[in-house]
Amino acid sequence: MTPGARLAAAIEVLDRVLAGAPAEQALLRWSRASRFAGSGDRAAVRDLVFDALRQRDSLAALGGALSGRGLVLGTLRALGEDPARLFTGEGHAPAPLSEAERAATAPCILPDDLPDWLRPLWQASLGPAAAEVAHAMRARAPVWLRVNIARGAPDAAAAALAAEGIATEVSPLLPSALRVTEGERRLSRSVAYRDGLVELQDLSAQLASAVPTLSPGARVLDYCAGGGGKSLALAAREPAARIFAHDALAQRMADLPARAARAGAAIQLMPRPKGAFELVVTDVPCSGSGTWRRNPDAKWRLTPAALAELLELQARILDAAAPRVAPGGHLAYMTCSVLADENDRQIETFLHRIPGFALRDRRLWTPLEASDGFFLALLQRQP
Secondary structure (H helix, E strand, O other): OOHHHHHHHHHHHHHHHHOOOOHHHHHHHHHHHOOOOOHHHHHHHHHHHHHHHHOHHHHHHHHOOOOHHHHHHHHHHHOOOOHHHOOOOOOOOOOOOOHHHHHOOOOOOOOOOOOHHHHHHHHHHHHHHHHHHHHHOOOOOOEEEEEOOOOOOHHHHHHHHHOOOOEEEEOOOOOOEEEEEEOHHHHHHOHHHHOOOEEEOOHHHHHHHOOOOOOOOOEEEEOOOOOOHHHHHHHHHOOOOEEEEOOOOHHHHOOHHHHHHHHOOOEEEOOOOOOOEEEEEEEOOOOOHHHOOOOHHHHHHOOHHHHHHHHHHHHHHHHHHHHHEEEEEEEEEEEOOOOOOOOHHHHHHHHHHOOOEEEEEEEEEOOOOOOOOEEEEEEEEOO
């Protein structure tokens, strides 16, 4: 595909997203209808679409319209490129610029790329850092790997990846976390990944998983296990701990046995949790506001009603998980959100609602300190 054809494809996909289709669904539909597109073309179109969605409102202002065409025009202008050079109408390129498009000028102040209804919550949650975090959410997120220290040391993992053309840097916050700086598209085919030496996991989630104390023989319940990222991280930290994984929708854990086998981790699926546990982890469904760099269309799809439903679900999960905590044990509440309603306020209301728990630790990571936005509250049950 020519550069102009890639722009036209991105415009087509963005128009579908703006009409209500999820971004991944719109990209898949375009890909299936465009058998001529190679892997490089698909990656380029995907990058164009996701970059545009991260900065939707500001790029629309630069491009003169909240449309696929306007967003792509805005993208080129933000990069300092002349859109007329690629908007030629030739070889599947977008149609030439209209007189109005040529005459469009950028506004003095660009939008902050937050939904209007969410802005007060965002500012109240993040305080003086609100604007800087919102700006950080407009950039691409880095790719992070968790070294499976049960399989090998971080330097050995970095060397193995480098041998396959994948360059990494060690996080100053966590020695077992590697940031990929080059060759990320080779990861899924690498020997280090295939053999369970590394796993894809964001730095913030790794930092949260490193906080709870683990001891040999401890019973640990990952109550909202999903794909099992937290289970695997905890198993790597303390191989002698007894890790159990549960999810309300068991099919979400379908890949966990294979992932655990690859990592050499003993993780038992538990459809119906029984007994008490020294640690119960609840990585609850949330707005995902901390991960909007990775899932930018989720920012624009979130509504006040959807957020209210999530808050109710989070409270129900906490209430269901709390009885599973052994006396003296810990309940780790996690979200990939930066919104106080889902984080501190959720914990405050839980502590008023359920007696016998006390807050022992509280962390909030944002892209300014780590990578994704992530929240952890570590609660202890009275002995």
